[in-house]
Amino acid sequence: xxxxxxxARERLQQAALELFAEQGFAAxxxxxxTERAGLTTRTFFxxxxxxxxxxxxxxxxxPAYAEQLVAQAPAGTSPLAIILEGLRGLAETRFEGRRxxxxxxxxxxxxxxxxxxxxxxxxxAMAAAVRDGFRARGLDPTRAALLAETSTTLMYVSVxxxxxxxxxxxxxxxxxTALATLRATLDA
Amino acid sequence: xxxxxxxARERLQQAALELFAEQGFAAxxxxxxTERAGLTTRTFFxxxxxxxxxxxxxxxxxPAYAEQLVAQAPAGTSPLAIILEGLRGLAETRFEGRRxxxxxxxxxxxxxxxxxxxxxxxxxAMAAAVRDGFRARGLDPTRAALLAETSTTLMYVSVxxxxxxxxxxxxxxxxxTALATLRATLDA
DNA sequence: CCGATGATGACACGCCGTGTCATGACGGTA
DNA sequence: TACCGTCATGACACGGCGTGTCATCATCGG
Numbered sequence: 529x530x531x532x533x534x535x536a537r538e539r540l541q542q543a544a545l546e547l548f549a550e551q552g553f554a555a556x557x558x559x560x561x562t563e564r565a566g567l568t569t570r571t572f573f574x575x576x577x578x579x580x581x582x583x584x585x586x587x588x589x590x591p592a593y594a595e596q597l598v599a600q601a602p603a604g605t606s607p608l609a610i611i612l613e614g615l616r617g618l619a620e621t622r623f624e625g626r627r628x629x630x631x632x633x634x635x636x637x638x639x640x641x642x643x644x645x646x647x648x649x650x651x652x653a654m655a656a657a658v659r660d661g662f663r664a665r666g667l668d669p670t671r672a673a674l675l676a677e678t679s680t681t682l683m684y685v686s687v688x689x690x691x692x693x694x695x696x697x698x699x700x701x702x703x704x705t706a707l708a709t710l711r712a713t714l715d716a
Numbered sequence: 717x718x719x720x721x722x723x724a725r726e727r728l729q730q731a732a733l734e735l736f737a738e739q740g741f742a743a744x745x746x747x748x749x750t751e752r753a754g755l756t757t758r759t760f761f762x763x764x765x766x767x768x769x770x771x772x773x774x775x776x777x778x779p780a781y782a783e784q785l786v787a788q789a790p791a792g793t794s795p796l797a798i799i800l801e802g803l804r805g806l807a808e809t810r811f812e813g814r815r816x817x818x819x820x821x822x823x824x825x826x827x828x829x830x831x832x833x834x835x836x837x838x839x840x841a842m843a844a845a846v847r848d849g850f851r852a853r854g855l856d857p858t859r860a861a862l863l864a865e866t867s868t869t870l871m872y873v874s875v876x877x878x879x880x881x882x883x884x885x886x887x888x889x890x891x892x893t894a895l896a897t898l899r900a901t902l903d904a
Numbered sequence: 905c906c907g908a909t910g911a912t913g914a915c916a917c918g919c920c921g922t923g924t925c926a927t928g929a930c931g932g933t934a
Numbered sequence: 935t936a937c938c939g940t941c942a943t944g945a946c947a948c949g950g951c952g953t954g955t956c957a958t959c960a961t962c963g964g
Contacts, residue, residue, distance in 0.1 A: 568944055606904045648836040673873045674898045681865040689858055710862045714899050716794045
């Protein structure tokens with residue numbers, strides 16, 4: 529029989545999510561999480577860099593994936609088309625059908641300033657990866673930075689709208705609408 | 717004679733800046749800052765919410781100011797024109813002529829992940845204020861959010877370009893160029 | 905002259921995050 | 935069967951951050 533129960537990392541995530549929902553992020557101590565998971569405090573910090581990170585671990589590999597996707601898109605594809613394709617994939621694989629889960633996740637993040645900061649950092653990491661992907665395919669650095677930042681803006685604002693609506697409007701439709709709105713606003 | 721030396725807050729900022737530059741942000745403890753400033757640790761946290769905040773205190777009132785500026789712009793002015801006017805004012809009053817200072821400031825922020833996170837939070841606070849300013853004048857909420865986020869993107873990317881160049885190109889010129897680049901990229 | 909105010913000092917304390925060494929299951933090898 | 939390296943975890947100490955709380959004492963208005 530194993531010395532330790534398996535899936536320590538997953539158990540920690542599970543315990544943390546439960547406790548955050550029950551009593552809030554700030555009121556939950558790391559020792560409380562590890563106690564529920566049957567581990568020690570030190571082990572928590574071997575799996576997650578800090579207490580906030582346990583809420584963001586699932587999307588850790590997204591930036592590297594996005595960078596590859598952008599860098600390796602077929603030659604000749606327009607930058608905007610690459611972005612839209614990427615956002616469509618993101619919307620379908622990681623958002624569509626999970627609206628309630630994402631709402632709950634956002635509710636937790638919204639309660640704590642530190643968590644909101646960490647979310648911004650994750651968005652920035654995504655933007656930096658996309659930017660580097662475009663630079664890798666030779667796009668002008670400034671244009672790459674602007675487009676990458678704008679893509680995360682489009683995604684974030686659209687997700688917010690998508691979460692606020694009650695009908696079953698597709699996230700990607702909202703993204704396309706947002707892009708049209710942004711274009712119109714910048715051309716005014 | 718006064719019981720305490722005046723300008724406690726300014727002395728703390730000064731001491732912190734010096735120590736961060738001398739030995740780095742992470743290696744500088746709050747007690748070290750307060751010792752140099754001739755105060756106690758507890759007093760530091762009465763003036764600044766946390767150790768990072770001492771580097772951002774000077775721009776604390778900017779978001780509220782920006783929100784007012786946007787909300788009270790002459791009726792009929794296009795949203796984009798309001799943004800460009802605001803960015804021009806920002807560029808001229810808080811950036812132009814201070815390039816070396818800002819470079820040093822950014823160098824400190826770049827060394828620490830926590831400081832980079834805090835900088836993102838400040839950008840987000842600016843964007844939220846601008847967004848609320850536009851909503852206050854009746855702009856569509858989604859359009860307000862997109863435009864606000866895009867305006868901070870324009871500013872941030874342009875400042876980065878401006879800091880990297882050695883010639884004396886005006887920041888506002890770079891902003892206008894960036895806007896043109898973004899338009900072209902989104903219309904492709 | 906007096907009471908309210910408000911900034912600072914002094915002190916205790918809980919929690920975060922890290923360094924370091926010990927422990928013991930697992931897998932490969934002879 | 936015996937041995938040995940690997941690796942995740944336990945155990946422990948510790949510095950630093952940020953907060954709660956009460957005391958101190960200049961300043962200011964009445």
